[in-house]
Amino acid sequence: MIVTLTMNPALDITTEIGTVQPTHKMRCGTPQYDPGGGGINVARVARVLGAPVSAIFPAGGVTGEALSRLLGMAGIPADRIPIAEPTRESFTVNELSTGKQFRFILPGPVLTDAEQIECLDRLRHTVGVADYVVASGSLPPGVPADFYQRVADICAEFGTPLILDSSGDCLKYLDTAVLLLKPSLRELNEHCGRSLTTEADQIAAARSVIDAGHADNVVVSLGGRGALLVSAAEAVRFGVIPVQSRSGVGAGDAMVAGITVGLLRGWPLQKAVLLGTATGAATLLTPGTEVCDRDDVERLFGEAPEPVPVG
Template identity: 35%
Template sequence: MIYTVTLNPALDKTVEIPSFTTDGVNRITSIRTDPGGKGINVSKVVAALGSTSRVLGILGGSTGQMISEALSGLNMTCDFLPVEGNTRINLKVVDPIAHTSTEINEPGVPVDPDTLQSLLDHLLKLLRHDDIVVLAGSLPVNAPADTYRVWGDACREKGAKVILDSDGAGMVEGVKAKPFLIKPNSEELSHLMGRALDSQQELTAAARELLQTGVQKVIVSMGSRGMLHVLPEQTIFVPGLRVPVKDTVGAGDAVIAALAVAEERGLTLEETLRLSTAAGAASVMCTGTQAASLETIQQLMEQVTYREL
């Protein structure tokens, strides 16, 4: 079973503004809203890939109700705890002319320690050996910096495989729980290691250092250049696919979803490389944080190439 945890969810509002400019008047040409937050985005793609997941998180107010209703028709089970206040709304400004994406994110509602503990206790009651837990996204206001470390340790003690995708303190503390897999981008990996990583060789070396700490797999995203899959016995480079880009938000979440599904299904390394790369590429072809179609992902899988370094 795949579980996704979204402690700081959001309603993603994506607007298209051709030739977007600051300090001036802009005209919106299209608007769409999607239930969001990294864990929720992962579950949407898991559903698109034909698998099921259980979504755990915290929702509040009318915005939270909108997110809950939007997810109700998808192939997932939702366990959300209510909190006071409105779940945040994140604005994504996509400029189709300049091919840019600007994110303006609210901080989210504060969450008290008792609520976090209740949600963790609920998750631990559900977990079985070899279940997959995706801890993804930013931490809510007032959450301790070591939240993902505490959750990761607790899940690992139950025999679950933890996939961590966060940044800042969430990643720095979370890796101390020795997660099964992490997926930093190059900037996040540099921050995690406390030094500049300017080349593929430096990124690979840093990822190998993390393997020595107990992390089992490090997937480094390099944007349109591709991904590095740094594994105990080998390192594989997968070039990015050339596809028409509409919106890059959510691409990393699609990769995480594919990696989780691949692990759950016991796919081969080649199948995992193809599925995760295609899922990420298909995501950038979509507006907002909607999941790409399975048909699109399957078509892109045939184009994936890779080589061992």
């Protein structure tokens, strides 16, 4: 089973409008509501790919109730930690006249110390039956930057591999090597404090993360340029699978889901990352925050270019 932890879930709202204009009242189309946030997105996609999943997350207020209801409708087992403040909303607007997409991301609720501890306790009660734990997404206000180190400690205690996908300063406080870290190039740039413009720079930066003891493997998502898998021993480039993109929302989370499902199937890491790139590409075909289609994933997996060793 794959267990996901989402500390800052969101009720995702997607709509469309002809043209986005300042100061005007903009009357949008019919909204689509989806449960969102990094780990929840991973759980949704992993379930589409046939993997057993369980999602742990804090949620509160009317938005938290709506998110939990949507997860139930999707058939995803949910372990919800009640919190006092309401779950955040994320708002995506597709501009029909230009094809541009505007995404508005709110910071999220402030979690008390007791609520944070309860999240860790729920993970501790579940991690023993998990084959993989995926901790994904931002940390909400009030949660310290070393929180994911505490998650890593729990996973290490039970010998459960941890896959981590988070932005911010969490790497600075991560002393336990996770199985796999999945930053975007932008996030890796921010961690290094400089622009990594060449492939050699990107590989070196990923290796610095490994050498610092943060991760055994790093997968850097490069957007329209594919992805890099870096370990201490090798670096492999994964090419782009060409698709007609409708929305980029959730593609990174889908990639993490595909990788984790591949590992759950017992595949070698390179093959699992190839499934991840196909899953991310399939998500680009869907509107808004809608989950990808399994048939698309399997088709694109068959069309994916072979990975190329680069260092």
